[in-house]
Amino acid sequence: MSHSMLLHSLLVCKLGPVWMLSVYSRTVIKQMVMYKLFLYLTKDKIKSNCFHISYSHFHKLHYLKSICFCNIRYPDDPFDRIWESDSVKKANYLVDVADGTKKISTNVSIDVRGNGDEMPPVKVMQTAVVGTNGSLTYRLNLDGFPATGWAYSYLAEIEDFPRNQSRKFRLVLPGQADISKAVVNIEENALRKYRLYEPGFYNLSLPFVMSFKLGKTADSSKGPLLNAMEINKYLEKNGGSPDGKYPPHDML
Amino acid sequence: MDCGGDKNFTDEIGLKWTPDDKISYGEISTISVANETRKQYTTLRHFPADSRKYCYTLDVVTRTRYLLRATFLYGNFDNNNVYPKFDISFGATHWSTIVISDENTIEVRELIFLASSPTVSVCLSNATTGEPFISTLELRQFNGSVYFTFYEEHFYLSLSARINFGAESDAPVR
Numbered sequence: 362m363s364h365s366m367l368l369h370s371l372l373v374c375k376l377g378p379v380w381m382l383s384v385y386s387r388t389v390i391k392q393m394v395m396y397k398l399f400l401y402l403t404k405d406k407i408k409s410n411c412f413h414i415s416y417s418h419f420h421k422l423h424y425l426k427s428i429c430f431c432n433i434r435y436p437d438d439p440f441d442r443i444w445e446s447d448s449v450k451k452a453n454y455l456v457d458v459a460d461g462t463k464k465i466s467t468n469v470s471i472d473v474r475g476n477g478d479e480m481p482p483v484k485v486m487q488t489a490v491v492g493t494n495g496s497l498t499y500r501l502n503l504d505g506f507p508a509t510g511w512a513y514s515y516l517a518e519i520e521d522f523p524r525n526q527s528r529k530f531r532l533v534l535p536g537q538a539d540i541s542k543a544v545v546n547i548e549e550n551a552l553r554k555y556r557l558y559e560p561g562f563y564n565l566s567l568p569f570v571m572s573f574k575l576g577k578t579a580d581s582s583k584g585p586l587l588n589a590m591e592i593n594k595y596l597e598k599n600g601g602s603p604d605g606k607y608p609p610h611d612m613l
Numbered sequence: 614m615d616c617g618g619d620k621n622f623t624d625e626i627g628l629k630w631t632p633d634d635k636i637s638y639g640e641i642s643t644i645s646v647a648n649e650t651r652k653q654y655t656t657l658r659h660f661p662a663d664s665r666k667y668c669y670t671l672d673v674v675t676r677t678r679y680l681l682r683a684t685f686l687y688g689n690f691d692n693n694n695v696y697p698k699f700d701i702s703f704g705a706t707h708w709s710t711i712v713i714s715d716e717n718t719i720e721v722r723e724l725i726f727l728a729s730s731p732t733v734s735v736c737l738s739n740a741t742t743g744e745p746f747i748s749t750l751e752l753r754q755f756n757g758s759v760y761f762t763f764y765e766e767h768f769y770l771s772l773s774a775r776i777n778f779g780a781e782s783d784a785p786v787r
Contacts, residue, residue, distance in 0.1 A: 441628070441787055442775060446782060447779065464780075466781065488777065505771055506773060588777075591774065594770070594772075597706070598706050599707070600705065601706075
């Protein structure tokens with residue numbers, strides 16, 4: 362198992378007579394592992410074209426996905442989105458961080474089929490920050506804002522804790538009291554640990570300088586957790602003129 | 614698309630790049646930037662700072678959502694001490710103003726759109742300082758209802774933040 366810990370998950374597709382493998386981490390698969398995998402696949406008489414297999418559950422052949430995913434072409438994100446690291450140091454990017462903010466991670470594969478369709482990369486969902494003193498706070502500048510935007514968080518419970526403990530928290534945005542009414546309990550909302558829950562707002566007014574806080578509820582034993590978030594601005598289309606003069610220098 | 618590139622190549626993470634050699638406007642520059650060895654960022658195409666719009670046209674499938682990403686690495690290609698500032702538009706829509714404030718930092722703009730015609734255009738214009746330029750242009754197709762919004766007939770989604778919390782290094786995930 363020495364090299365196997367490097368692998369997070371495998372994607373297996375049958376393309377005509379050939380089985381194709383994609384590896385979610387960039388580790389090269391050892392021949393031995395491929396051999397074992399094919400053996401298991403044969404044994405289980407799999408009929409669909411594609412399987413997503415969590416490597417940490419590999420010995421159990423725990424199929425996380427049966428949907429076809431054959432067109433994955435990029436290292437970690439199926440659509441080649443870029444997920445910026447929260448460790449990058451630059452002006453007005455994730456400052457005013459609460460004391461007690463800790464990074465956590467897991468090797469367990471995350472089921473990224475959540476309540477939304479966006480499918481963040483498993484690798485992104487396997488890391489998170491937790492507010493061990495009861496809150497997470499951040500301030501960042503949002504290019505293009507103030508405006509109306511699409512703002513979603515991507516959450517998965519990746520910490521194991523006993524059932525008599527809980528993680529419940531609220532989002533706090535200055536001047537938007539209504540938002541704090543909803544209480545998030547990731548495990549309950551996602552129906553289990555290690556599965557995506559994607560709460561957010563598809564129509565939210567946000568300022569250029571955004572401060573936000575995730576604060577634990579009074580009856581929660583654990584502080585809040587955040588794996589990833591995404592904020593887009595609604596950019597209104599300009600229909601332009603339909604007279605064929607546009608664009609004036611159409612070159613490619 | 615590797616703007617200013619001269620041949621097809623596949624980079625170290627498996628992305629395929631093609632040169633923008635069908636374009637007949639603009640000039641190519643090669644830049645040298647510390648710690649940037651990725652071929653797609655070492656070339657760029659720049660355009661005259663005049664009153665015209667310079668456009669790339671891309672083929673798309675209608676009724677399909679796409680991610681469009683444009684990047685700009687200045688690298689002092691023009692040996693000018695004034696950083697460029699110009700506009701990028703998507704079709705007739707003003708997308709963003711590109712303001713270069715550092716020779717070595719890649720500026721990135723990303724847009725999610727639902728294609729309503731078989732081609733889309735990305736245009737550079739209106740340089741107030743320096744010359745408009747572009748390093749890369751990327752188009753990625755989404756599946757199914759990924760990034761569906763109720764407003765997609767009338768609005769694009771322009772990316773402001775996409776953050777991986779708890780990241781183990783400064784490197785982005787893609």
